[in-house]
Amino acid sequence: MKFVLIPDSFKGTLSSTRICELLAEKAREILPGCTTVPIPVADGGEGSVDCFLNALGGEKIPETVTGPFFENVQAFYGSIDDGRTAVIEMAACAGLPLAEGRLDPERTTTYGVGELILRAADRGARRIILGLGGSCTNDGGCGAAAAVGVRFRNAAGDRFVPVGGTLAEIVSVDVSHLAPQLRDVEIVAMCDIDNPMYGEKGAAYVFAPQKGADPAAVRRLDDGLRHLCAIVQRDLGVSLSEVPGAGAAGAMGAGMVAFFGAKLQMGIETVLDTTEFDRVIRDADVIFTGEGKLDSQSLRGKVVIGVARRAKRQGKPVVAIVGGVEPEGEAAYAEGVTAAFSINRLPEDFAVSRGKSEANLSATAESIFRLIRATSGAYGA
Secondary structure, eight states, X not given: OEEXXXXXXXXXXXXXXXXXXXXXXXXXXXXXXXXXXXXXXXOSSTTHHHHHHHHHOOEEEEEEEEOTTSSXXXXXXXXXXXXXXXXXXXXXXXXXXXXXXOXXXXXXXXXXHHHHHHHHHHTTOSEEEEEOOSBOOOXXXXXXXXXXXXXXXXXXXXXXXXXXXXXXXXXXXXXXXXXXXXXXXXXEEEOOOOOOSSSTTSHHHHHGGXXXXXXXXXXXXXXXXXXXXXXXXXXXXXXXXXOTTXXXXXXXXXXXXXXXXXXXXXXXXXXXXXXXXXXXXXXXSEEEEOOSEESTTGGGTOHHHHHHHHXXXXXXXXXXXXXXXXXXXXXXXXXXXXEXXXXXXXXXXXXXXXXXXXXXXXXXXXXXXXXXXXXXXXXXX
C-alpha cells in the first residue's frame, strides 16, 4: 500500500516533519512493506525552507544579508528543482527572534529579504517561493524593494530606504531600475491570511502590537501604510486597498504585489503545486493530513481542506489526524475528508495533553493502521 503523508504542524507541540516521521513509523510497523511519501507542510514562517527540502530534496544556501536593524545577519534560502526554484522564508532575516529584546516595527526593515531574492535569482532561480510569516517588520515591503533597485524619494528629493516609521515620508516611488535579473522570475508569496493592507483588520492594528508597537505607534504605522498605498496607486497604477492578504507580514504582501509583481497564494496550494501532489497521489491508497484544530478557520482553505479538495478530484480517501475537532469542522467531510480523528484520548487541559502529543499521535495512528490492515484484504488481521 502507498500512503501520502501531508500534515501541517501542530502549533507549539509537533512539527510537520515530526508528524510525518511518527506516521511513517507506525505505518511500517503495522503494515510491513508499505510505502510512505512524506510531504511536511509549513505556513510560510520559520521552518518552511526545511519542509520543502525534506519533501523534495535540494540544498540550503547560506547567505550574509541585512538584518532587521540594518546589521549583517546569517540567513539562508532553499534551492530545489536543480536550482530552478528557490524557497525563502522572510523570517530568516526579518523574523521576530532577530529582534528579541528590542522589538520596534517602526525601525525594522525587510531589506535582507530583497537581498535573498536577488541572490537566488543571480544563482539561476526562475521561480521564487517566499514565505510570509513570523516577521518583526511593518514596512510594506519597501526595504525588500529598495534592495532590488526600487527607488523611494522624500520631500528633499533624496533616495532612502523606508521603514515602518518613515513610510509617510515617501513622496515618489520608481520601479524602472528594478534589477534586470528579476524581470523573468516568477515570484509566489505564501500567504495564509486575508487581512487587508491597512485599517482595523490590517497589518498594523492586528499584528504590530505583537511586534512591540504601542497604540500610538499602531496608529502611526497604519497611517504610513495608507500613505504608501496612495503613492503606489498614483505612481505605479497598482491598487492595493482591496487585495486579500496585502496585510500579511507587516504588509509585505502588499509590497510583493506592488514592487515584485508577485502572486499571493495560500501556502497549501503552493506546496501542492510545487510537490506535484496531483501526480504523487495517483497511485496512493490513503492520504493522511492534519493540523492542530479542525474548525471554521480550516474551512477557509488551509492544509486539511486544501489537501482534501485536491484528493477529492481523484476519488482518494483522506484521513485527517488533528489535535481537536470543533463542531463546525465536520463540514470538512463535504470537502473531501473521509474521516477525522482527534489524537487526544482523555479529557485533559491542553497544558497537560501537549506534553503527550507524540505518544497520543502514535497511538491514534496505530489504531488507524490496524483498521486499514484488517479491512484491506492485503494483510492478515
